[in-house]
Amino acid sequence: MPVAVAALIAAGAGCGGPTAPTPGTDSPANMIENNDYEVDLAGVEPVNGAPAILARDNAHAMHGAWSVRVTTTDLEWSGVRPMRRLGPTFPYELFPITTGLTYCFSAWVYGTPTVVGKAMVIGISWRDSLNNRLAYVEGRYLLATGWQQFVVTGAPPGNAVYAATYVSQRPAQGVWDFWFDVPWFGRR
Numbered sequence: 001m002p003v004a005v006a007a008l009i010a011a012g013a014g015c016g017g018p019t020a021p022t023p024g025t026d027s028p029a030n031m032i033e034n035n036d037y038e039v040d041l042a043g044v045e046p047v048n049g050a051p052a053i054l055a056r057d058n059a060h061a062m063h064g065a066w067s068v069r070v071t072t073t074d075l076e077w078s079g080v081r082p083m084r085r086l087g088p089t090f091p092y093e094l095f096p097i098t099t100g101l102t103y104c105f106s107a108w109v110y111g112t113p114t115v116v117g118k119a120m121v122i123g124i125s126w127r128d129s130l131n132n133r134l135a136y137v138e139g140r141y142l143l144a145t146g147w148q149q150f151v152v153t154g155a156p157p158g159n160a161v162y163a164a165t166y167v168s169q170r171p172a173q174g175v176w177d178f179w180f181d182v183p184w185f186g187r188r
């Protein structure tokens, strides 16, 4: 593990880490069930309304040998949404949450030198029982060269039932690639 990564985890900054725990075995649990992409891309989709092309790729990996290559479209919020892989098929993209608790979403993102400085967000969208968006919380990052961890933490509004997660460009900045690996979402 790189020293900088170890320091980040030791300091308690954010959540998750550069590993892929077996679903349900870490505490609090990572609710993203297929977060390493070593076998397939089950459990990721483009952000709704802002298409992107997702491909499993071994050019770069934060953990293991594979990650998700995300090719944006020139739209705000074009990016990747990790979801549940197992369990109920509806609502598949949504994580059931409990009001009064704090949740954290982290993901590792890789940029090549040609895309350094792209403005990105990591977000949690709070939804009601009918999947209406009530509010969202975002962390803003400028893409660096190599792997960096994006983190956002927030508490759902009182009538929220589900959360959806995403890592996207914001605003639109053209068509370009980033890589995405070992996302983590759960109680803080």
Ligand SMILES: [Ca+2]
Pocket (backbone or CB within 6 Å): 035, 036, 037, 038, 061, 062, 063, 064, 065, 066, 067, 181, 182
């Ligand atoms: Ca991986």
